[in-house]
Amino acid sequence: MLNTPFPWQTAIQYVKGVGPNRAFLLGKLDIQTLADLLYFIPFRYEDRSHLKRIAEVRPGEIETVVGEVMAVSLTETSRKRMKIVDLAISDSTGLLHAKWFNQPFLKTLFKKGETVMLSGRVKKNLYGAYSLDMENPQYEKVDQNEVQLHVGRIVPVYHETKGITAKQIRTLIKQALDRYGANIPEIMPTTMLQKYRLCSLSEAIHEIHFPPEGSDLERLNGGTSSAHRRLAFDELFLLEIGLALRQQGMTKKEQGIRFDVSESHLAPLRKLIPFHLTGAQERVLGEIKKDLASAHPMHRLIQGDVGSGKTLIALMSLLIAIANGYQGAIMAPTEILADQHYLSLKPYLEQLGKSTALLTSDMKKRDKDAVLEQISSGQSDLVIGTHALIEKGVQFKKLGLVVVDEQHKFGVLQRAKLVTKGKQADLLIMTATPIPRTLAMTLYGDLNISVVDELPPGRSPIETKLYYVKQRDRVYRRVEKELAKGRQAFVVCPLVEESEKLDLKAAIEVFEHFKSEVFPNRKIGLLHGRLKRDEKEMIMRQFKAAEIDLLVATTVVEVGIDIPNATVMVIEHAERYGLSQLHQLRGRVGRGREQSSCLMIAEYAVSKEGKRRLQAMVQSADGFKIAEEDLAIRGPGEFFGTKQSGLPLLKIANLVRDALMLETARAEAFSCVEQHPELGDNESRPIREELERKWQGKLEWLTIA
Ligand code: ADP
Numbered sequence: 119m120l121n122t123p124f125p126w127q128t129a130i131q132y133v134k135g136v137g138p139n140r141a142f143l144l145g146k147l148d149i150q151t152l153a154d155l156l157y158f159i160p161f162r163y164e165d166r167s168h169l170k171r172i173a174e175v176r177p178g179e180i181e182t183v184v185g186e187v188m189a190v191s192l193t194e195t196s197r198k199r200m201k202i203v204d205l206a207i208s209d210s211t212g213l214l215h216a217k218w219f220n221q222p223f224l225k226t227l228f229k230k231g232e233t234v235m236l237s238g239r240v241k242k243n244l245y246g247a248y249s250l251d252m253e254n255p256q257y258e259k260v261d262q263n264e265v266q267l268h269v270g271r272i273v274p275v276y277h278e279t280k281g282i283t284a285k286q287i288r289t290l291i292k293q294a295l296d297r298y299g300a301n302i303p304e305i306m307p308t309t310m311l312q313k314y315r316l317c318s319l320s321e322a323i324h325e326i327h328f329p330p331e332g333s334d335l336e337r338l339n340g341g342t343s344s345a346h347r348r349l350a351f352d353e354l355f356l357l358e359i360g361l362a363l364r365q366q367g368m369t370k371k372e373q374g375i376r377f378d379v380s381e382s383h384l385a386p387l388r389k390l391i392p393f394h395l396t397g398a399q400e401r402v403l404g405e406i407k408k409d410l411a412s413a414h415p416m417h418r419l420i421q422g423d424v425g426s427g428k429t430l431i432a433l434m435s436l437l438i439a440i441a442n443g444y445q446g447a448i449m450a451p452t453e454i455l456a457d458q459h460y461l462s463l464k465p466y467l468e469q470l471g472k473s474t475a476l477l478t479s480d481m482k483k484r485d486k487d488a489v490l491e492q493i494s495s496g497q498s499d500l501v502i503g504t505h506a507l508i509e510k511g512v513q514f515k516k517l518g519l520v521v522v523d524e525q526h527k528f529g530v531l532q533r534a535k536l537v538t539k540g541k542q543a544d545l546l547i548m549t550a551t552p553i554p555r556t557l558a559m560t561l562y563g564d565l566n567i568s569v570v571d572e573l574p575p576g577r578s579p580i581e582t583k584l585y586y587v588k589q590r591d592r593v594y595r596r597v598e599k600e601l602a603k604g605r606q607a608f609v610v611c612p613l614v615e616e617s618e619k620l621d622l623k624a625a626i627e628v629f630e631h632f633k634s635e636v637f638p639n640r641k642i643g644l645l646h647g648r649l650k651r652d653e654k655e656m657i658m659r660q661f662k663a664a665e666i667d668l669l670v671a672t673t674v675v676e677v678g679i680d681i682p683n684a685t686v687m688v689i690e691h692a693e694r695y696g697l698s699q700l701h702q703l704r705g706r707v708g709r710g711r712e713q714s715s716c717l718m719i720a721e722y723a724v725s726k727e728g729k730r731r732l733q734a735m736v737q738s739a740d741g742f743k744i745a746e747e748d749l750a751i752r753g754p755g756e757f758f759g760t761k762q763s764g765l766p767l768l769k770i771a772n773l774v775r776d777a778l779m780l781e782t783a784r785a786e787a788f789s790c791v792e793q794h795p796e797l798g799d800n801e802s803r804p805i806r807e808e809l810e811r812k813w814q815g816k817l818e819w820l821t822i823a
């Protein structure tokens with residue numbers, strides 16, 4: 119019995135057929151080791167199993183043939199100036215021409231006498247009754263002795279880089295499998311493989327590159343073959359093992375603050391609030407209290423649709439920390455939102471005899487210094503701010519609880535920084551961008567999640583309607599009708615190529631147009647990111663006090679803004695926004711008792727995806743459904759910018775397609791870590807080794823909190 123471990127980490131240079139030059143090229147494809155090579159997954163498959171002899175090919179069909187190069191020429195058509203490369207190949211049964219248009223470099227690629235595989239749709243040549251053509255076929259040069267590898271089967275197609283072709287990679291992988299393939303060790307317990315009907319790792323690695331005869335091409339290309347399923351499971355399982363280990367490390371090792379969570383701390387606040395907490399708010403608060411009381415720091419994410427009342431939950435949690443003699447902090451993504459929190463929370467704290475401070479980066483230095491002093495001396499009980507809170511000069515006397523609001527606007531690191539301002543401070547993250555379960559599990563797999571799945575009573579659902587630009591007058595008439603009832607409206611102006619300057623221009627134009635022509639009798643306000651802080655503050659205050667009827671704004675109003683008397687949200691050029699953003703904007707209305715509406719104005723010419731987004735908005739008001747749809751439309755990579763979110767790159771698994779598998783993998787992984795916290799037993803040791811190997815040096819993204 120051989121006891122040497124499988125040489126996964128062998129440098130690619132020493133794998134047969136590679137050498138230093140190719141190793142360099144492979145490095146560009148992120149292939150550094152034997153493991154990287156074996157896990158270099160084809161991005162598609164081509165069915166070349168039905169190899170035809172040239173005499174047998176039929177016009178109109180997609181066929182694959184192999185033949186010898188007879189001639190290759192480059193011609194230019196006189197009329198359209200089209201460059202055509204014509205490659206003639208023959209096998210013992212006949213002659214066939216491949217034609218490529220405007221790819222003149224192909225001429226130099228083929229040499230007389232070489233063997234070439236062509237795959238494409240066959241056409242009868244109009245000019246010669248007996249000649250057959252393939253236009254722009256797939257091509258690959260093949261060595262005679264390697265023919266079975268590249269044709270006559272379903273072949274894998276790999277991403278290439280300059281200097282190395284898909285075919286060369288195929289050959290390298292074949293050689294590596296011939297040399298090492300028989301010894302690929304299993305990492306998963308047999309019971310698990312049986313339970314989920316997964317094939318062995320060795321089988322999976324062999325078959326993902328060289329699918330056995332009779333494999334289903336569609337499943338291969340869809341990533342659902344048995345080989346894909348097995349490798350996707352591994353990927354998700356290992357990811358969740360990593361998260362489970364991290365969560366275990368956090369809760370077991372870190373010593374946190376044991377807060378006294380008695381109801382007596384909250385009773386005075388409850389008396390001040392003009393309503394009762396919803397059932398969902400109470401439940402989530404209960405979950406938070408448990409965390410606060412425990413000896414380990416809390417790491418909890420609160421998901422709740424826009425308007426579900428997360429701020430109040432935060433306030434109650436903060437009050438517990440403050441009553442225990444600690445300071446609390448709220449970090450908001452925009453100045454407007456920080457201001458709003460400050461204005462709405464300060465009165466409560468005042469009445470409870472506690473002090474509140476506001477810290478933003480656009481404050482005057484003198485004011486800022488004064489606030490910094492209040493924070494470090496412990497004079498401020500609650501500090502509300504933007505990312506200015508995580509700057510170097512900010513020092514808390516005794517920070518006990520950190521709340522991060524609208525967390526999707528922050529990066530992973532920013533979140534981490536604020537927590538380090540306290541000694542083992544507890545962390546509460548709030549997000550109104552509802553994250554689909556599958557993504558939440560991956561992004562926040564080490565956080566505990568609470569969901570506020572209920573809106574305060576008396577809200578009627580927001581009516582969402584889609585209009586086209588020519589129907590704009592109808593939209594304005596509807597707005598006027600609401601304004602006449604004493605309600606208020608938002609009009610959000612187009613997003614122009616991510617440019618703040620242009621956003622601004624569009625908003626100003628609309629503002630002027632409204633003032634002079636459309637709503638001459640109404641008070642119109644204009645809000646955008648370039649305004650000075652006191653200007654912004656004043657406009658928000660006027661809008662809140664109903665001194666402004668209609669607020670023209672850029673997307674600065676996207677998050678958090680709470681104006682219960684606003685009942686209409688008009689979104690100009692709605693087709694330009696992402697689905698989550700549209701939902702956020704819509705969430706600015708429907709916050710009071712009145713029936714609200716969201717009126718989206720779009721261009722006629724909208725992409726297919728754009729249409730799908732707008733339809734989803736009209737059809738659903740449920741943030742979670744919207745988020746699922748968004749994920750499905752955009753794919754996990756773009757759902758949040760990967761860099762920002764710390765989303766690990768999944769190479770095989772797909773969070774949309776493999777959502778169920780992720781749940782299974784997560785359950786198994788967490789139970790595995792619970793049973794064997796060190797992963798040291800015989801069954802889970804290979805898993806730990808695999809984890810160390812795979813995520814080596816890439817574990818930082820796990821550091822979420
Ligand atoms: P979000 O979850 O989007 O941050 P907010 O915390 O801004 O929501 O709350 C939205 C609105 O609902 C606010 O005006 C708030 O005062 C109100 N609200 C919160 N909780 C309740 C409740 N239990 N009953 C009635 N209104 C509530």
Ligand code: MG
Nearest residue numbers: 428429550678
């Ligand atoms: Mg909020």
